[in-house]
Amino acid sequence: MALLIREIAQLVDGELSGDGEQLITSAAALSEAGPGQLAFIGELRNADSSAYTSAGCLIVPKSTRSKFEGATIAVDNPKFAFAKAASALHPRKDLPAGIHPTAEIADSAEISEGVFVGAFCFVGENSVVGSGTHLQAGARVGSGVRIGKDCTIHPGVTIEDGAVIGSRVVLKAGAVIGSKGFGFVRDGELLIKFPQIGTVVIEDDVEIGANSCVDRGALGETRIGAGTKIDNLVQIAHNVQIGKRVVIAALSGVSGSVVIGDDCVVGGQVGFADHTTIESGAVIGAKSAVFPGKQVRKGVWAGIPVIPLPEYKRLNAHIRSLPKLRKEVQNLGELVNRLESLFRGRK
Amino acid sequence: MALLIREIAQLVDGELSGDGEQLITSAAALSEAGPGQLAFIGELRNADSSAYTSAGCLIVPKSTRSKFEGATIAVDNPKFAFAKAASALHPRKDLPAGIHPTAEIADSAEISEGVFVGAFCFVGENSVVGSGTHLQAGARVGSGVRIGKDCTIHPGVTIEDGAVIGSRVVLKAGAVIGSKGFGFVRDGELLIKFPQIGTVVIEDDVEIGANSCVDRGALGETRIGAGTKIDNLVQIAHNVQIGKRVVIAALSGVSGSVVIGDDCVVGGQVGFADHTTIESGAVIGAKSAVFPGKQVRKGVWAGIPVIPLPEYKRLNAHIRSLPKLRKEVQNLGELVNRLESLFRGRK
């Protein structure tokens, strides 16, 4: 969607310098932007590079003396302002309302106004799809599912029976919501499946990555809080409770009944043992592990198992200097032996 | 499926107290169960909480003096008994036999009695689907595939050509069975694919998680033993041999030609280097790694690379106390230096 530069300045609440009447049609990286495109400088130290861009407009940090000769919009947080402007310039793909003739919709399903249903989509009995939601090619929605408004369900997503999806939720290609969890009870040699008959609730404005999986509750529910963003190939097990605005990077695994508080940030390839608790605002570094029985407080954590980041760095330094420590102990041993010999020689 | 309380008591071989003639229609968590629902107390120490449940019937450990006033069924292993009863109360979703008009079945494929084939399913040439098996929406079965009885193939599963699937197998949404393995031979700059022309056998009662992958053998076969349960997002490479009743948690990766014996338990995010061997009954802790050339014996293992769990815990304690050790060595050094000065002063 094209916007005038002054409209963008207004949108991001920034200070406009230069001609605000030019039209901007898209956003681009600083080095690639051309006329009619919006770019940004994230930090003051990058201001010099702005001389070389052909962008139609630059968002810059306040108090930048940019060498750029075109229009600029000065703000406190240029990356945030750029993201906001780019969202307006590049709204969600516009898909025409309507149900593709190849889609299979159960008679009892309720498809609201303005819904796009792509080729080979399947919607089961008694499911409800809210207005403005897109179901892209090959998306599969089970029975008794409730999907809110303006969701974007990418190709090949599977939503199993009874799942509840809020509004403005984005499920990327191949994501699986509401699969039965992984719980077994052993009695001697026999493994019997613990019932996986609960449900799953994905609240508003959640984003779930490509080929990520969110299992339903065993009993009770699995819940992903409003505004939470989950990357690709992440596993969320049965009965997990994730708070609001949590960010979880790719290939992390959250075991059964874990509780993650609001505003936590989780790096890639992190593992959480079942029944652990992460307090609101905790940051868990990539590749780390929360071991069984752990309750992680607010703060920054790293390691296998996680410890506070400063301690992790200190320990790592100690480990790196182990060869030196070993040598010191050896030298000390030799010195002590010499001392002892001298001493005994004196007797 | 509704059951009388006395029928449940009989099913789990438990001691009934109270009115056995009431009807139970479903299973639920202790805190959420209402009249007509079955719940359980796993451990004696939780017996007090039972006073507050509204469940229609409780499964309890033997010798519990529960404050619960309704019917109870006392057993040795309540969780196991509950799982067994819940399986009876919540059988596999009942889907009507028949082939959805949108499904594409090759003329030479053989679909047995009582099979459910959902919308947009595809079954290739010469494949066989056993009686009572469900192929849910969008499942894709290649050519020459054999699927046994009463399997549940969830939406969007892909079974590649020639795979052999036993009976009562559950493949969750997005699982890929029989993809070509990842093997290349390098000659100078050239990477050439090693042939991936073997097959894959999934034995009876196996469960494979959502978006998990099991590659076919390069030459020969990949095999998953009867009763083995694999969680979501797990990678099983070419020519892996997994025994019976093995449990593998999410995001673990098993490299080519690994052998895992019966009854092993593997945590989440574990990695196995190719050609390693895990003896029957071994337990591999989450996040650990089996390095090349390793043969893992029965017992509990942890770490990168894996070592026996007690040793792992000891080493971790040593690592955690490295700052203390460093300080001790430093103090000792100072003491020795003082001693030496004193000694030399005496000479």
Next chain:
Amino acid sequence: MALLIREIAQLVDGELSGDGEQLITSAAALSEAGPGQLAFIGELRNADSSAYTSAGCLIVPKSTRSKFEGATIAVDNPKFAFAKAASALHPRKDLPAGIHPTAEIADSAEISEGVFVGAFCFVGENSVVGSGTHLQAGARVGSGVRIGKDCTIHPGVTIEDGAVIGSRVVLKAGAVIGSKGFGFVRDGELLIKFPQIGTVVIEDDVEIGANSCVDRGALGETRIGAGTKIDNLVQIAHNVQIGKRVVIAALSGVSGSVVIGDDCVVGGQVGFADHTTIESGAVIGAKSAVFPGKQVRKGVWAGIPVIPLPEYKRLNAHIRSLPKLRKEVQNLGELVNRLESLFRGRK
């Protein structure tokens, strides 16, 4: 495709001994090969086992004195020669050109000669599919996608809008190419999505594993270089640049804007922090992590964070002997105390 033994000898540039006029129809493992099948001995020390195979022809290392009585082909690199011959014996599955009647192809899409489009495939507006490419059942191609010649797109693959795919590319089942990346800007409590409007380029001869994900660029592009091979369940984030002939094993995650040079080899479950750089020819051991800010030079690396392999092994040995070091320090402390007492006793 059947070949005469002498044709195979010629193909792999090997020295034929025995009857070259027999027909070979397929490749197999040494222990399983029968008449009419080709097998190989990788190393001289395995030459004895060749006496027991029933293979129709063996590829052997030069200077082997095999006890095998059939035809042999001697080469410098038997595994490579075997792979080359097997590729000829087992060419890509032959699928008849044509578009399945259930497939949905946009009017403006361009499907070249000799393309196979399977059941329930979807191809969006203005997309181009090159000659000889196979789209297997349920593959989904968005709008404005360009796919080269002779690609194999397995079932259930999703290619999002605007992606560019080279020739002879293999995308295995469930792979997702061009999903929007995972980038958010935080302003106080608000998380706003950074634009994910770039593109993705998969060069010639790339292979991408089952259920792996390659995100499009945020701005600019994500690029996978020619001949690179990526295993199952791998995550490639936005704006990653991967060179040519790189090999990446399963469950590895490459964060945003990482640059990996040509001919790198990456083990399984490796993690790369965003904006890190890996120089051409580097080898990163399984399960390791490249931490933020790191530039990895050519060589072999391991650990969390990665260090050169010899150093990693040395450090691991030091860690393993920590209990011994602790004991030594303790003994030394006691000895010093005794010395001190003796010394003070003398005063």
